[in-house]
Amino acid sequence: MASFGIFETILSFILVLTPIVFIHELGHFWVARKMGVVVDVFSIGFGKEIFGWTDSHGTRWRFAWIPLGGYVRMRGDDNASGSFSKAAKSIQGSFAGASLYARIAIVAAGPLANFILAFILFIGLYMGAGKLFIPPIIDDVLPDSAAESAGLLPDDLVLKINNSHISDFNDLRMYIFESPGKSITIEVDRDGEQIEILATPNSIYLEKLDIFAGQLGIRSPVGEFRRLGLAEAITESGYECWSITVGMVRGISRLLTGNAQMGEIGGPVRIAQFSRDALFQGITSLVFFIALISINLGLVNLLPIPALDGGHLTFYLIEAIIGKPLPESWQNLLMRGGIAFLLSLMLFVTIYDIVRGVFN
Numbered sequence: 001m002a003s004f005g006i007f008e009t010i011l012s013f014i015l016v017l018t019p020i021v022f023i024h025e026l027g028h029f030w031v032a033r034k035m036g037v038v039v040d041v042f043s044i045g046f047g048k049e050i051f052g053w054t055d056s057h058g059t060r061w062r063f064a065w066i067p068l069g070g071y072v073r074m075r076g077d078d079n080a081s082g083s084f085s086k087a088a089k090s091i092q093g094s095f096a097g098a099s100l101y102a103r104i105a106i107v108a109a110g111p112l113a114n115f116i117l118a119f120i121l122f123i124g125l126y127m128g129a130g131k132l133f134i135p136p137i138i139d140d141v142l143p144d145s146a147a148e149s150a151g152l153l154p155d156d157l158v159l160k161i162n163n164s165h166i167s168d169f170n171d172l173r174m175y176i177f178e179s180p181g182k183s184i185t186i187e188v189d190r191d192g193e194q195i196e197i198l199a200t201p202n203s204i205y206l207e208k209l210d211i212f213a214g215q216l217g218i219r220s221p222v223g224e225f226r227r228l229g230l231a232e233a234i235t236e237s238g239y240e241c242w243s244i245t246v247g248m249v250r251g252i253s254r255l256l257t258g259n260a261q262m263g264e265i266g267g268p269v270r271i272a273q274f275s276r277d278a279l280f281q282g283i284t285s286l287v288f289f290i291a292l293i294s295i296n297l298g299l300v301n302l303l304p305i306p307a308l309d310g311g312h313l314t315f316y317l318i319e320a321i322i323g324k325p326l327p328e329s330w331q332n333l334l335m336r337g338g339i340a341f342l343l344s345l346m347l348f349v350t351i352y353d354i355v356r357g358v359f360n
Helices: 002-034 100-128 146-150 169-177 230-257 268-281 283-301 309-322 328-356
Strands: 039-054 060-074 131-133 157-161 184-190 193-199 202-206 211-215 224-226
Touching: 002 039, 002 060, 002 100, 002 268, 002 283, 100 230, 100 283, 100 309, 146 193, 157 169, 169 211, 169 230, 230 283, 268 283, 309 328
Parallel strands: none
Antiparallel strands: 039 060, 131 224, 157 184, 184 193, 202 211
16 A cells, blocks of 8 residues: 555545544534633644634634644633633633533533544444444354364354453454453353353464454354444444444553553554555545544543543542632643643654554
8 A cells, every 4th residue: 555655645644534623623612602612713733724714703713734633722721731720710701711510511522522423424334335244153163273272163153252242243353353362251152052162362463453463263154234224223333333432442451551562552653554545445444444533532532631631521520529620730730741741652653653664
């Protein structure tokens, strides 16, 4: 894919990131308006404005030169650290002057909008392109494989892995993929009898992803690909969003516990590469990837790190518990620390992506 060049990579990245950021900020913007908070600026991108306009409510809508995110700036939000002073609370229509409930709703609306975007995109995909359904049945066990060593047999119906229910073969693949060289407990239905089997997937290196993945040595049955009606698409979309979110939570927990592989870590450069790949695989792959990144952005933004939405929500939770906000000096210190941490992390993953040679 490297032959397509840097231009296609950048264009793909912008094509994926822009609608996700727009919807995220639109969530903040829409709820702020509903709560009576004035939004002074709605920006897609950072830096100098390329073009923009001012609407009848006084909001400046702008597109900027650096397409690596965006923001909404609300009335009285002039502090670069993201916190606000006591003086800001007295400003008419300011975010600082809004009730605690309103501030929680406004901040939570951004990540929630990302989950809603993914939910709607999956519905559209399943109604327009269809969905592949593969029952979690083992069709074949490869000889001399980890599955054969564990005692798995053809026609075994997989019910659970590590006490998590399995309803589709793709769920089974995901758990196996995430468990290279790690024992997993598989509960199967074999001729009406429920059996627990301990298996250890082999560890194989995937050069493109730069990670070791699990391989059990089983084949899936032939699936059924069909377009869904609205009601079924809604149900399947909800399940897909939940399944992806749970998988991402497991990934974050591996990072926090130090059990993640370096190949699981990626920043803007790697997202740009995957965006390019998704674009050239077709509209279905691109839409799925946008939904995936949207969930990722929503979930990461809920982490309790100062400067992220989750950090603000943590401050408001503390305020609700103790009956008053944290001292302004504390908030400023924590916000600046959060910004420094995020910038350092972004710099690290970007350098790592480049060193890894994702464009080779």
